[in-house]
Amino acid sequence: MIKNKKQKNKIISLDNVSISYGSFEVVKNIFCDFKKGCITSLIGPSGCGKSTVLRSLNRMNDLIPNCSLKGTVMFDGINIYDKKIDPVEVRRRIGMVFQQPNPFPKSIYENIAFGARINGYVGNMDELVENSLIKAALWDECKDKLGDSGYSLSGGQQQRLCIARTIAIEPQVILMDEPCSALDPISTLKIEETMHELKKNFTIIIVTHNMQQALRVSDMTAFFNAVEYEDGDGGKVGYLAEYGSTSKIFNSPKEKTTQEYISGKFG
Amino acid sequence: MQNHNLFYQNKSSRNITDIFLTSISFLFALFAILPLILVVSYILFKGGSQISLDLFTLEPNPPGDEFSAGGINPALVGTLIITSIASLIAIPIGMGGGIYLAEYSKGGLFARFIRFGVNVLAGVPSIIAGVFIYALIVSTKIIFGSTYSGLAGGIALSILMLPSVIKTTDEGLKLVPNELRQASLGIGASMYTTILRITLPAAFRSIATGVVLGIARAAGETAPLIFTALFSYYYVSGFEDLFYEMGSLSVLIYNFALEPYDVQNKLAWAASFILVLSILFVNIFARILANITTKEKRI
Amino acid sequence: MEEKLTLFKNRKRFGIEKNIDIIFKNTALVLSSFVAIILLGIILVVFFQSFESFSKYGLKFLFTSEWNPVKDEYGAFAAIYGTVITSLFSIFITIPLGVGTAIFITEDFAPKIIREIIGSFVELLAAIPSVVLGLWAIFVMEPFFRGFFALLHSWFSWIPLFSSEPTGRNSLLAILILVVMLLPIVTSISRDTLNQVPKKLRNAAYGIGASRWKTIFSVILPAALSGIMAGVLLALGRAMGETMAVTMIIGNSNAFSWSLLSPGYTISSMLANQFGEADGTQVSSLFYAAFILMILSLLVNIFAQFLVKRFSLKYR
Ligand SMILES: Nc1ncnc2c1ncn2[C@@H]1O[C@H](COP(=O)(O)OP(=O)(O)OP(=O)(O)O)[C@@H](O)[C@H]1O
Ligand SMILES: [Mg+2]
Numbered sequence: 001m002i003k004n005k006k007q008k009n010k011i012i013s014l015d016n017v018s019i020s021y022g023s024f025e026v027v028k029n030i031f032c033d034f035k036k037g038c039i040t041s042l043i044g045p046s047g048c049g050k051s052t053v054l055r056s057l058n059r060m061n062d063l064i065p066n067c068s069l070k071g072t073v074m075f076d077g078i079n080i081y082d083k084k085i086d087p088v089e090v091r092r093r094i095g096m097v098f099q100q101p102n103p104f105p106k107s108i109y110e111n112i113a114f115g116a117r118i119n120g121y122v123g124n125m126d127e128l129v130e131n132s133l134i135k136a137a138l139w140d141e142c143k144d145k146l147g148d149s150g151y152s153l154s155g156g157q158q159q160r161l162c163i164a165r166t167i168a169i170e171p172q173v174i175l176m177d178e179p180c181s182a183l184d185p186i187s188t189l190k191i192e193e194t195m196h197e198l199k200k201n202f203t204i205i206i207v208t209h210n211m212q213q214a215l216r217v218s219d220m221t222a223f224f225n226a227v228e229y230e231d232g233d234g235g236k237v238g239y240l241a242e243y244g245s246t247s248k249i250f251n252s253p254k255e256k257t258t259q260e261y262i263s264g265k266f267g
Numbered sequence: 268m269q270n271h272n273l274f275y276q277n278k279s280s281r282n283i284t285d286i287f288l289t290s291i292s293f294l295f296a297l298f299a300i301l302p303l304i305l306v307v308s309y310i311l312f313k314g315g316s317q318i319s320l321d322l323f324t325l326e327p328n329p330p331g332d333e334f335s336a337g338g339i340n341p342a343l344v345g346t347l348i349i350t351s352i353a354s355l356i357a358i359p360i361g362m363g364g365g366i367y368l369a370e371y372s373k374g375g376l377f378a379r380f381i382r383f384g385v386n387v388l389a390g391v392p393s394i395i396a397g398v399f400i401y402a403l404i405v406s407t408k409i410i411f412g413s414t415y416s417g418l419a420g421g422i423a424l425s426i427l428m429l430p431s432v433i434k435t436t437d438e439g440l441k442l443v444p445n446e447l448r449q450a451s452l453g454i455g456a457s458m459y460t461t462i463l464r465i466t467l468p469a470a471f472r473s474i475a476t477g478v479v480l481g482i483a484r485a486a487g488e489t490a491p492l493i494f495t496a497l498f499s500y501y502y503v504s505g506f507e508d509l510f511y512e513m514g515s516l517s518v519l520i521y522n523f524a525l526e527p528y529d530v531q532n533k534l535a536w537a538a539s540f541i542l543v544l545s546i547l548f549v550n551i552f553a554r555i556l557a558n559i560t561t562k563e564k565r566i
Numbered sequence: 567m568e569e570k571l572t573l574f575k576n577r578k579r580f581g582i583e584k585n586i587d588i589i590f591k592n593t594a595l596v597l598s599s600f601v602a603i604i605l606l607g608i609i610l611v612v613f614f615q616s617f618e619s620f621s622k623y624g625l626k627f628l629f630t631s632e633w634n635p636v637k638d639e640y641g642a643f644a645a646i647y648g649t650v651i652t653s654l655f656s657i658f659i660t661i662p663l664g665v666g667t668a669i670f671i672t673e674d675f676a677p678k679i680i681r682e683i684i685g686s687f688v689e690l691l692a693a694i695p696s697v698v699l700g701l702w703a704i705f706v707m708e709p710f711f712r713g714f715f716a717l718l719h720s721w722f723s724w725i726p727l728f729s730s731e732p733t734g735r736n737s738l739l740a741i742l743i744l745v746v747m748l749l750p751i752v753t754s755i756s757r758d759t760l761n762q763v764p765k766k767l768r769n770a771a772y773g774i775g776a777s778r779w780k781t782i783f784s785v786i787l788p789a790a791l792s793g794i795m796a797g798v799l800l801a802l803g804r805a806m807g808e809t810m811a812v813t814m815i816i817g818n819s820n821a822f823s824w825s826l827l828s829p830g831y832t833i834s835s836m837l838a839n840q841f842g843e844a845d846g847t848q849v850s851s852l853f854y855a856a857f858i859l860m861i862l863s864l865l866v867n868i869f870a871q872f873l874v875k876r877f878s879l880k881y882r
Contacts, residue, residue: 058453060449060452060453063449063452065375088455088456088457088458088579088587091452091454092454092455092579093577096453098449102450104450104451104465105468114456114464115454115455118454118456118460119454162450165454166453169454169455281777281780282777284777285777285778288779289675289778292666292667292670292673292675293670295663295666296667296671299663299664299667300684300687300691302691303688303690303691303694304687305702305706306691306694306698306702307694310698359597360597360600363596363597363598364598367591367595371591371594372598380602381599381602383871387864387871388604388605390864390867390870391605391608391807391860392803392834392860394807394809394834394837394838395608395860396608397837397841398612398852398853399608399611402611402612402853429600429601433598433601457583457584457586458587459586459590459591462590483693484693487695487697487698488695489695489809489810490810493838493842494841494842497842517810518697521697524697524701524705525814536701539698542695542698543698546694547690547693550690550693551690554686
């Protein structure tokens with residue numbers, strides 16, 4: 001009975017996942033269940049493979065030459081690395097927001113409408129654009145200039161536009177790779193508010209280097225770390241060091257390295 | 268005060284050598300632009316004086332007529348037709364190939380092989396393209412039994428255009444930041460939608476510039492045409508003329524420059540005037556366009 | 567959740583869209599392989615067409631200069647000699663001119679605007695069709711140099727290269743017009759290469775008190791050498807295959823002569839002159855000559871590409 005409930009709750013689960021670029025193994029033997037309707041943050045020192053893991057969740061890694069994955073990534077009970085799976089369909093259900101704001105060189109309106117149209121949206125487009133911009137806390141700032149180029153916005157506004165663009169296609173999961181790293185504190189707070197808002201409808205997985213942010217926004221936290229290869233030629237391989245509810249990870253971590261990392265001793 | 272000081276010494280051998288070498292390089296630079304100035308001014312001077320309405324409307328008279336050489340209408344129309352045929356063939360093939368190299372190939376062995384081939388093909392002498400099409404199309408009469416034809420000329424010319432179109436497409440697309448591709452694919456766009464709606468439009472200007480320059484270069488090519496399209500003295504009057512000999516400005520210049528008659532020579536100058544002015548115009552226009560593009564990117 | 571999803575009809579990619587994606591990719595793949603097909607086609611066609619002549623004359627073709635359709639005797643020595651000699655001489659004249667110009671453009675000798683104007687003039691020169699340069703050579707250059715060639719002959723007739731009485735069109739004029747055509751190639755590639763040489767190399771030389779030209783000769787040019795060499799080789803390939811301007815000014819004579827002041831021939835001018843009217847073994851012999859030209863220019867080009875790779879590996 002309990003097991004059944006757990007089963008129902010998880011939306012993406014990694015089962016013994018290892019990812020390599022060419023012959024260079026970057027992360028190894030990851031087991032992890034991401035919960036539905038939760039915000040999960042991925043933290044860890046630079047280069048331990050957080051972005052790599054995040055990109056593997058909606059097959060963005062397919063675009064990197066010679067990137068390969070072992071193990072299974074289950075989404076809604078389906079292995080998305082199965083041969084029969086269409087990666088484009090996966091990305092329509094699992095959207096992504098990148099570290100650098102990357103609006104299309106089109107108008108603000110078109111930036112949002114483009115994705116919706118691709119996904120065959122049949123509702124009222126104006127309404128969708130407005131709703132998405134409101135959810136991304138950008139509506140008030142740009143409602144009078146929807147026809148302007150996406151590049152005319154500030155960096156923080158651009159990032160919120162990218163979030164709006166992703167919300168507009170209503171994916172089940174939104175992946176965010178350090179979405180606030182290029183932003184000022186005020187824009188960061190706005191985006192965090194946005195995330196709280198979005199939690200009602202979406203599952204969010206976010207990579208962040210900001211401990212406070214992880215503490216503020218997330219329900220669950222996964223701490224990644226990297227160790228030197230056993231054969232010791234200097235290369236490092238990432239692994240999932242500890243995973244649990246955010247309060248537990250931050251207040252009573254099991255691992256010593258976790259404790260050291262979140263208190264700022266390394267990373 | 269010490270023996271040596273830091274003041275600039277005009278007479279030190281080092282400074283004299285430096286000034287001497289600088290003057291030489293300046294002289295070389297002047298020498299390098301001299302041909303352009305001379306060629307263009309002769310064309311303006313010798314060709315410009317021939318310009319009249321008749322030039323654009325009449326057929327050229329066969330050599331021997333000492334009073335009037337006629338006009339260059341068939342050659343002008345022929346150049347437009349042959350260049351258009353070449354563009355119609357080379358642009359789709361070249362852009363398709365460039366798209367594959369830049370967007371799909373992921374730098375594999377095949378892509379490296381093709382890029383190498385593109386560079387090699389770009390270095391094949393243009394007369395060889397003519398020889399090849401002669402053997403393949405003209406002598407075999409493979410196109411509805413016609414031998415020399417404007418169509419064959421256009422095909423020969425397209426071989427010369429192809430590498431430049433592939434290269435500009437490939438390089439233009441490679442300049443598009445990867446973030447833009449990820450943005451599109453990240454919201455679930457198909458690869459072809461991403462290319463057609465996002466990356467190609469972003470690279471449009473640089474590709475267009477390169478392609479236009481390629482067309483301008485092809486319009487002045489002669490060697491591939493002299494035994495594929497050959498030459499014609501008569502108006503192009505209908506579609507079926509594509510399958511017969513066709514004149515072009517460049518072949519007209521070649522033929523009439525070698526005629527012993529002064530009127531024919533003058534016609535060659537007039538044709539050069541029109542050809543060179545249009546090519547220079549297109550070049551300068553494309554360069555200005557390219558400049559605007561790069562400046563926009565910097566902002 | 568499920569209700570909302572119904573607003574998005576294409577969440578599942580339907581057959582059409584998937585197929586378009588696959589067709590698009592494969593079309594691009596096929597189009598990109600056209601290059602290889604055409605290249606292979608050219609090599610095969612020219613090779614097989616030259617087969618008849620090759621089996622008849624063999625390598626003797628390369629060393630005799632008899633070209634007699636009546637007796638059916640063919641040898642391309644004069645044309646091969648002309649191709650090699652005109653391209654080599656023209657490239658050797660072009661190297662100092664082109665590299666010197668490139669140095670002038672890339673160093674800050676003159677105000678930027680002047681250097682930019684010179685740079686774009688040189689590039690525009692590349693846009694002038696070769697047939698127009700040929701026309702100009704016939705009517706402007708040849709009369710201009712006539713007196714000079716006569717002097718050259720009277721002074722240096724003891725050198726084989728100037729041993730013949732100048733008579734109108736000749737190989738030396740072809741060399742000069744080739745210089746005009748190669749100049750933009752060598753200049754623009756040298757300029758690009760010089761621009762790519764890292765600033766810190768130059769600063770290092772200035773830092774130890776080297777004068778400007780000392781720096782150019784001992785640091786910058788050596789660093790740019792393989793790039794400039796690649797440009798020179800590309801230009802050499804161009805010179806060997808250049809047809810129109812050369813055909814119009816070289817005089818087109820298959821009689822072999824060491825002298826640059828007598829009419830000559832190159833493979834490409836021979837093709838331009840004879841291909842249209844040839845038949846029988848002559849056609850095959852022309853293809854044989856074309857094959858030689860192609861091999862020569864392929865070798866030069868491939869070597870140039872090799873050098874380009876090496877240069878870009880060094881500085882990237
Ligand atoms: N495209 C790639 N090709 C080869 N190696 C890569 C590639 N991308 C990342 N790597 C390597 O994989 C390892 C993990 O990279 P990743 O970007 O996932 O780290 P990260 O945890 O996100 O780091 P950061 O916090 O700095 O963003 C690094 O050692 C990196 O060098
Ligand atoms: Mg990262």
